[in-house]
Amino acid sequence: MARAAATTILTLLLPTNSSLGLYASADSSQTGLLMALNFAFLEGKFNGSTLIVLGRNAVFSATREMPIVGGSGVFRFARGYAKARTHFSDFKTSDAVVQYDVYVLHY
């Protein structure tokens, strides 16, 4: 049976450090990184589901848009985008707090 697509809008506030996610250099002129990030939901309505973000992250830009390329559980066949905004960062400790506004279309 076909199910209608749903749109989910999430705001995720992520305390992070440089060890979270997979980064690759993707730019020679400014700090542009290729980032792969796996959001795994461990509670609530989406417990057990994941969302995969893969795209260019120009870390020094105020907002960065990255594609949602897929997911699992509730987010199977997910497509969408995430907008990342850094609220706080400390280059000495590599700590940061980043807000991800996620718009995702799924079934």
Ligand SMILES: *[C@@H]1O[C@H](CO)[C@@H](O)[C@H](O)[C@H]1NC(C)=O
């Ligand atoms: C999330 O799901 C797992 C696996 O089903 C379960 O063990 C866990 O208790 C759930 N967590 C919450 C907060 O509901």
